[in-house]
Structure formats: structure tokens, C-alpha cells
Amino acid sequence: MxxxxxxxxxxxxxxxxxxxxxxxxxxxxxxxxxxxxxxxxxxxxxxxxxxxxxxxxxxxxxxxxxxxxxxxxxxxxxxxxxxxxxxxxxxxxxxxxxxxxxxxxxxxxxxxxxxxxxxxxxxxxxxxxxxxxxxxxxxxxxxxxxxxxxxxxxxxxxxxxxxxxxxxxxxxxxxxxxxxxxxxxxxxxxxxxxxxxxxxxxxxxxxxxxxxxxxxxxxxxxxxxxxxxxxxxxxxxxxxxxxxxxxxxHVERLAEDHENARRLADGLATIKGITLDPATIETNLVFFEIEGDAQSFVKALAKEGIRMGAMGARIVRAVTHLDIDKAGIDRAIAAAARVLA
The missing domain is CATH 3.40.640.10 (Type I PLP-dependent aspartate aminotransferase-like (Major domain))
Structure with missing residues (x-):
């Protein structure tokens, strides 16, 4: 697993x-x-x-x-x-x-x-x-x-x-x-x-x-x-x-988190049902809007082994950090697509 x-x-x-x-x-x-x-x-x-x-x-x-x-x-x-x-x-x-x-x-x-x-x-x-x-x-x-x-x-x-x-x-x-x-x-x-x-x-x-x-x-x-x-x-x-x-x-390596956040934003922005402008991503925080209920989305995502946070009725936050690599980012993107499909 x-x-x-x-x-x-x-x-x-x-x-x-x-x-x-x-x-x-x-x-x-x-x-x-x-x-x-x-x-x-x-x-x-x-x-x-x-x-x-x-x-x-x-x-x-x-x-x-x-x-x-x-x-x-x-x-x-x-x-x-x-x-x-x-x-x-x-x-x-x-x-x-x-x-x-x-x-x-x-x-x-x-x-x-x-x-x-x-x-x-x-x-x-x-x-x-x-x-x-x-x-x-x-x-x-x-x-x-x-x-x-x-x-x-x-x-x-x-x-x-x-x-x-x-x-x-x-x-x-x-x-x-x-x-x-x-x-x-x-x-x-x-x-x-x-x-x-x-x-x-x-x-x-x-x-x-x-x-x-x-x-x-x-x-x-x-x-x-x-x-x-x-x-x-x-x-x-x-x-x-x-x-x-x-x-x-661990200071210089923060650039990796920023790169992974942009990678995540680029991927999420292609999914139908998500509104996100990747150009707004400057550091390691990725906020996006979904069509539907944010709490329901993050609960469904958790069943896929991905955890994000609902920050409002339709707003979701994902935060990259040193425990997340590019492979993890790609898994998160794929899981979000499956949930919203």
C-alpha cells in the first residue's frame, strides 16, 4: 500500500x-x-x-x-x-x-x-x-x-x-x-x-x-x-x-517546494471542475476553487490517500513541503481528477 x-x-x-x-x-x-x-x-x-x-x-x-x-x-x-x-x-x-x-x-x-x-x-x-x-x-x-x-x-x-x-x-x-x-x-x-x-x-x-x-x-x-x-x-x-x-x-531547498507547488497548480488547472490560475502561485501554497462542496471533495480525496484542506465552502488548500516529491504531486493530481470525474 x-x-x-x-x-x-x-x-x-x-x-x-x-x-x-x-x-x-x-x-x-x-x-x-x-x-x-x-x-x-x-x-x-x-x-x-x-x-x-x-x-x-x-x-x-x-x-x-x-x-x-x-x-x-x-x-x-x-x-x-x-x-x-x-x-x-x-x-x-x-x-x-x-x-x-x-x-x-x-x-x-x-x-x-x-x-x-x-x-x-x-x-x-x-x-x-x-x-x-x-x-x-x-x-x-x-x-x-x-x-x-x-x-x-x-x-x-x-x-x-x-x-x-x-x-x-x-x-x-x-x-x-x-x-x-x-x-x-x-x-x-x-x-x-x-x-x-x-x-x-x-x-x-x-x-x-x-x-x-x-x-x-x-x-x-x-x-x-x-x-x-x-x-x-x-x-x-x-x-x-x-x-x-x-x-x-533546509533554506535553499524551499525552491523545490515552490517548483512542486507550480507543478501541482499546472496539473490541477487542467481538471474540469477546478478553477485555478497557476500564474498566481509564488511559493508553496496552492488555493483553488471547485465546483461543489469542498468538504466532500477533501473527504473523497482522503480515501484516495491524498490529504488537502477545505478552507471554505468551495475553496481547497494544498501545501507542498520537504516530505512531498514530484511523484507525490503527480499522484495528487491524478487522484483529484478521479474524484472530480
């Missing part, structure tokens, strides 16, 4: 044999008092990569977002972000529950809003509106189908925010996918953002972890919230070693 092809998310990646070996031999210590050499190395390397003063290892990107918002904002203040952004759609109301903030959604195009849109939203002052405190950008945009924010778009948003005296934060869930797709280094992409984070448990293939970066003062205060939210760990070097391995070995 053939192994299932799991295209549900790039979070489904499993540590490679070499990564597991590095984890097994990692130097460890008490992370909370900065005595874990593997965690310290990862934080130093990531801070350098992102051009920030300090960095902090956390269990998840969601916790990175929550801490960044909590440090920067006070009760009743507003965070501006795209209407499809992760803190708004997939963090269980955390910003409201944990920081007491309002998420002000901007209607971007494929997850990307513009400088002029932000400028219009921030226009004021107006004592009747929540005080704008933070602008958040998700790179790449998940619900934008892996859309990469261009450098001019990032610069425009940061410029508007700076003029308004509003802080900036980058959700770097798939930042390295954007780096590989655009050729623009991570440090340049986040240059004008006050805070940012890099995820290791998606395309980079580590089992756990993200690193939040910013100024020394920001990270000092962020540690209070890390303790508060239960994000502080002990011998976390076992996990950090996997992330460092990913930096060394």
Missing part, C-alpha cells in the same frame, strides 16, 4: 534522519537562565540573520505574535492587519483575551494591503477611535495563497507607520519562502520592522519552534510575557538544534 500524500499543511513535515541525529547530540542546559548553548546559538544566529539586537526562542509563531502584541499595546488600542491575517483568523481570539486589543482589519488583495490603505485607516487624530499602536504584516500571506509582499509594499507600509508613530511587526511564518522566491534577504525584508519572527516548523522542517527578534529592550520585556504564557522551557536545546540544522540545510 502506498504512503499517504499529506498536503494539508507544511506543518506536517517530519524531522529528517540527519536532523534527528543533531537533536540527539545537542548540548543543552537551562534555557530560562540562558545556560542552554544550543538555544543561545540559535537566538544569536537568528538575530543576526534578521538584523536585530536580540532574539528569543519560543514554542510557536502564535506565541510570537501574542507576545509582540502584548509588549507593544495597551488595553483598547488597535493593531492594523489584513483581514485574512493569522492573529485574526487562527489564534483563538488571543489578542483580545491576552492583551485586550482591537484587531482592525484592512481589506487587502490576496492578503496584502497598501501604504495608502493604511494611511487612510490611520488618518486622525480622532479620540473616538481606538489608538493605533501596531501594524502587522504576514510574510508570506497564507490566505493570499502564499503571496509574497514585495519590497516596495513593505517599505510603503513601514513608511506610513513611522510617520504616524505606530510600531511595526512582521509575522514571519513563511518568511524564508519569501526570501527564496524573491531573492531579497530576510534582513532587508524586516529592516524597518520593530519586531519580527521566523518560523522553523513549517517549510524549514523542524518539529517545534519559532524565534522572535527585536531590540534588546523589547526582548527583555518579552521575557516577562514568555514566563506569563508558559513559553519558558528547560533543556530546549534539543529543539533549538533542529532549528539551527534547518537554517544550515
Amino acid at each position: 502506498q504512503e499517504p500524500i499529506d498536503l494539508f499543511s507544511d506543518t506536517r513535515t517530519k524531522p529528517t534522519k540527519a536532523m534527528r541525529e543533531v537533536m540527539a547530540t545537542a548540548l543543552v542546559g537551562d534555557e530560562q537562565v540562558f545556560e542552554d548553548p544550543s538555544v543561545n546559538e540559535l537566538c544569536a544566529r537568528t538575530a543576526d540573520l534578521l538584523g536585530k539586537e536580540r532574539a528569543m526562542f519560543l514554542p510557536s509563531g502564535t506565541m510570537c505574535n501574542q507576545i509582540a502584541i502584548a509588549v507593544r499595546c495597551r488595553l483598547g488600542e488597535a493593531v492594523y492587519l489584513d483581514c485574512t491575517a493569522h492573529p485574526l483568523t487562527a489564534e483563538a481570539g488571543g489578542p483580545a483575551a491576552l492583551a485586550g486589543v482591537i484587531l482592525a482589519a484592512l481589506p487587502g488583495e490576496r492578503g496584502v494591503f497598501t501604504g495608502p490603505q493604511l494611511e487612510a485607516a490611520l488618518a486622525g487624530p480622532n479620540r473616538n477611535k481606538p489608538r493605533a499602536r501596531l501594524v502587522s504584516v504576514e510574510q508570506t500571506s497564507n490566505f493570499g495563497g502564499g503571496r509574497v509582499w514585495r519590497l516596495d509594499e513593505l517599505d510603503a507600509v513601514c513608511s506610513v507607520a513611522a510617520k504616524a508613530g505606530v510600531g511595526t511587526h512582521m509575522d514571519g511564518a513563511r518568511l524564508m519562502n519569501a526570501v527564496v522566491a524573491s531573492g531579497v534577504p530576510a534582513g532587508r525584508q524586516v529592516r524597518d520592522f520593530d519586531t519580527c519572527w521566523l518560523d522553523f516548523s513549517k517549510g524549514l522542517g523542524a518539529p517545534v519552534g519559532a524565534v522572535l527578534a527585536g531590540s534588546a529592550d523589547f526582548i527583555e520585556e518579552a521575557w516577562r510575557f514568555k514566563q506569563m504564557l508558559g513559553g519558558a522551557m528547560r533543556q530546549a536545546g534539543i529543539l533549538a538544534a533542529a532549528c539551527t540544522y534547518a537554517l544550515d540545510h
